[in-house]
Amino acid sequence: MIPPLKGSIRRQLVLQLGAITALLSLAFFLSVQVVAEKAATDTQDNILAASATSIADALYIENGAIKLELPYSALSMLGTISEDRVFYRVLQDDTTLTGYVDLPAPNPPTISRVPSFDTIIYKGEEVRTVAVTRNFSTGKTAKIINIIVGQTRLGLAVTSSAITATATGIGIGFFIVAIALSLWAAQNTLRPINRLALSVTRRGPTDLRPVTTETPAELSPLVTELNSFILRLKSTLTRSEDFIAEAAHHIRTPLATLRTQAEVFYQQMEKPENRKTLRNMIRAVDESSRSAGQLLDYAMVTFKTDQLTTQNIELGHLLEDVCKRLSPAAELKDMQILYSQSRAEVMFKGDSILLQNALRNILENAIKYSPDESDIKVSLETDENNYRLVFIDQGRGFAETDTAKLTKRFSRGPNVSDVIGSGLGLTIVSDVAKAHHGHLTITSNTEGPGACVTLVLPSS
Amino acid sequence: MRYTRTTIFLIFFALLSVSAHAFEREDQTNYPGNPLGKPLNILSTADIAIFEPFILAFQKNHPEISIEYTVASSTEVMRAVFDERVPFDLVISSAMDLQTKLSNDGFAQSYVSTQTEALPDWGKWRNQVFAFTQEPAVMVLSVDAFKDLLVPGTREELITLLRDNPDFFKGKIGTYDVRSSGLGYLFATQDSRNAESFWRLTEVMGRLDTQLYCCSGQMVSDVSSGKLTFAYNVLGSYANSQHADTLGIQVVPLNDFISVMLRTALIPANATNPGNSGLMIDFLSQLSNYPDLTLQTGLHPIDKNAIESQTTVRPIRLGPGLLVFLDAMRRDNFLRSWVSSISQ
Numbered sequence: 001m002i003p004p005l006k007g008s009i010r011r012q013l014v015l016q017l018g019a020i021t022a023l024l025s026l027a028f029f030l031s032v033q034v035v036a037e038k039a040a041t042d043t044q045d046n047i048l049a050a051s052a053t054s055i056a057d058a059l060y061i062e063n064g065a066i067k068l069e070l071p072y073s074a075l076s077m078l079g080t081i082s083e084d085r086v087f088y089r090v091l092q093d094d095t096t097l098t099g100y101v102d103l104p105a106p107n108p109p110t111i112s113r114v115p116s117f118d119t120i121i122y123k124g125e126e127v128r129t130v131a132v133t134r135n136f137s138t139g140k141t142a143k144i145i146n147i148i149v150g151q152t153r154l155g156l157a158v159t160s161s162a163i164t165a166t167a168t169g170i171g172i173g174f175f176i177v178a179i180a181l182s183l184w185a186a187q188n189t190l191r192p193i194n195r196l197a198l199s200v201t202r203r204g205p206t207d208l209r210p211v212t213t214e215t216p217a218e219l220s221p222l223v224t225e226l227n228s229f230i231l232r233l234k235s236t237l238t239r240s241e242d243f244i245a246e247a248a249h250h251i252r253t254p255l256a257t258l259r260t261q262a263e264v265f266y267q268q269m270e271k272p273e274n275r276k277t278l279r280n281m282i283r284a285v286d287e288s289s290r291s292a293g294q295l296l297d298y299a300m301v302t303f304k305t306d307q308l309t310t311q312n313i314e315l316g317h318l319l320e321d322v323c324k325r326l327s328p329a330a331e332l333k334d335m336q337i338l339y340s341q342s343r344a345e346v347m348f349k350g351d352s353i354l355l356q357n358a359l360r361n362i363l364e365n366a367i368k369y370s371p372d373e374s375d376i377k378v379s380l381e382t383d384e385n386n387y388r389l390v391f392i393d394q395g396r397g398f399a400e401t402d403t404a405k406l407t408k409r410f411s412r413g414p415n416v417s418d419v420i421g422s423g424l425g426l427t428i429v430s431d432v433a434k435a436h437h438g439h440l441t442i443t444s445n446t447e448g449p450g451a452c453v454t455l456v457l458p459s460s
Numbered sequence: 461m462r463y464t465r466t467t468i469f470l471i472f473f474a475l476l477s478v479s480a481h482a483f484e485r486e487d488q489t490n491y492p493g494n495p496l497g498k499p500l501n502i503l504s505t506a507d508i509a510i511f512e513p514f515i516l517a518f519q520k521n522h523p524e525i526s527i528e529y530t531v532a533s534s535t536e537v538m539r540a541v542f543d544e545r546v547p548f549d550l551v552i553s554s555a556m557d558l559q560t561k562l563s564n565d566g567f568a569q570s571y572v573s574t575q576t577e578a579l580p581d582w583g584k585w586r587n588q589v590f591a592f593t594q595e596p597a598v599m600v601l602s603v604d605a606f607k608d609l610l611v612p613g614t615r616e617e618l619i620t621l622l623r624d625n626p627d628f629f630k631g632k633i634g635t636y637d638v639r640s641s642g643l644g645y646l647f648a649t650q651d652s653r654n655a656e657s658f659w660r661l662t663e664v665m666g667r668l669d670t671q672l673y674c675c676s677g678q679m680v681s682d683v684s685s686g687k688l689t690f691a692y693n694v695l696g697s698y699a700n701s702q703h704a705d706t707l708g709i710q711v712v713p714l715n716d717f718i719s720v721m722l723r724t725a726l727i728p729a730n731a732t733n734p735g736n737s738g739l740m741i742d743f744l745s746q747l748s749n750y751p752d753l754t755l756q757t758g759l760h761p762i763d764k765n766a767i768e769s770q771t772t773v774r775p776i777r778l779g780p781g782l783l784v785f786l787d788a789m790r791r792d793n794f795l796r797s798w799v800s801s802i803s804q
Contacts, residue, residue: 070790076781083586085564086780098789123566
């Protein structure tokens, strides 16, 4: 019956209410028109009948002849309703006694006492006529007298056009008021829906609290269903986070044991080929352990970016701290981290654990993909709008310079297949940058081989 | 094409000149304007002497319009327009009933302007008949004759006065012959409608050998000369009160009721220059702006306040009621009763 609702409910409501209103207004207009025109016609008919009757009553017999003393009121009363032209004719059988001889008489003449009405064209105009009949007996013969009174209908036209104007005015007024009211009603009806929509859209992407907005009865199944959906989603998310953390933890612990064992064996081995094998094994364990660590970090970062715990951090200090922590790992490859300390304090409002994690990942990557005995330059720069934490290495660089692609989960550059990696490092960095309204840029080192990774954070 | 048109025009004029002589003209005057412009042909019941100031004032505003002014009695006016269809541009008449009949029967055309819209409702009918003067029916008496008598204030008092002094008034009363005067008939029928006393007064006057007149002017001059003691139902405008003292006459309104005739103008349906007719109707509708013309002619312009504030002043109502006394049977009846009353 009604097509499925697309587009705006409000528009649909207003359109449908508007259509109903228009229909009602039209019906109102037409009925007023019909009733009023009928009333106007009846008024004219009544006066015409009264006029004809008063003429009939003024007939008298004198010396056997029927005579008429045309009453003044018979015609003057017709002048009271309008300025219309008036015609009359009195016939005795077929001869005109007085009046307008060419005014058409009803054919056959009416015999009933009841006035009969007709609309004719006379002297070029529409004329409403009434005919009444009287019987007179003059001596032996009975005579039929027909009285016809006619009046043009210009006054009626004026009246009916005035009525039409009024009816149109009332109809339009009715329509406007009804449209305004239906707009208001639509607005009112949709307010709970709008409120609900607003309360759902206003919450952050990870706000998984149930919807508590008060809603009308019709909407409560939807809200109940939405809340139960949110609850299921929340538990699913929690489960998967727990699973990742649990899995990473379960992998890391045995790996640590394995590494210790391998370390012990390494100390006992004398043959260089055995030592080399064990060394490779230990490195592989380290990488696996790191990957598991990164998975944990990623789960943590994903969880924390939704609920940042911000505090004031001195970025230079933070950067220096991370460099110091990774210095031993760099020294294993005879590498040096060259940190050029900035002169001024750079205060930034952010989550220190996340930022630390991000910086560590950048630096670990730099160490991992750089050749032995190379340097990593780390610096903190400031410009008008941003703080830039820049890491320049002398490694193989990024064959892929599309940052967006590199920061996808489990995505790695095409030139690193020989090195073990999880593909999560840059994803973590990028997520942390985004959580702080910053971004990550990756370019090639302008002063030789290697890459330049910059974490850009907004200064305000 | 042009040749054919000219021929038709000539034939038309030939026919026109044949028929134009059929109705009886009393007088005719031409007031030239621009000979190349469209003229204005007026057919009127008002004497040239009375109406001329209006024409001259109108031509002051519209000097380009030539005016041909033809005078005829109201019956002849009816014959010219109704029966012979002579194409006049404007018909001015004091016979309100005949003007109403012309409009009712489709011989007039409508005209609307801001000036006509300003007229009171009773001052126009169907936007075709426009009143421009209001002229009361009054009694005019000789100051000399009434020096020892009480001047009557109502018709009842007049009847009493006549009954008490039959010898004094015998043969010295004047009134309209309603059989020949359209205006006299109009006043008499309105009197018969307004007061029961009319027929008694007519009978008393009939017993006193009342003289019958065609026109107000003649009656006024006969009162002035002492031939009549008084004249009943005289057009007030002819007994101009401005000159009443010098003429030895006094204008007496009978205050039980005063019938007021409205002089009206209409544009015939077959008018040749209806544009000029409209200009004249606009001018006549605004006569109250020309007080000097009122002084000059004695014709008072339509005055809404003067009429609506007085209950005894009854302007004869334009409208279908006026057709009643034009009904042939009714007219025969009325005239028969009147003749039998007035000539005893």
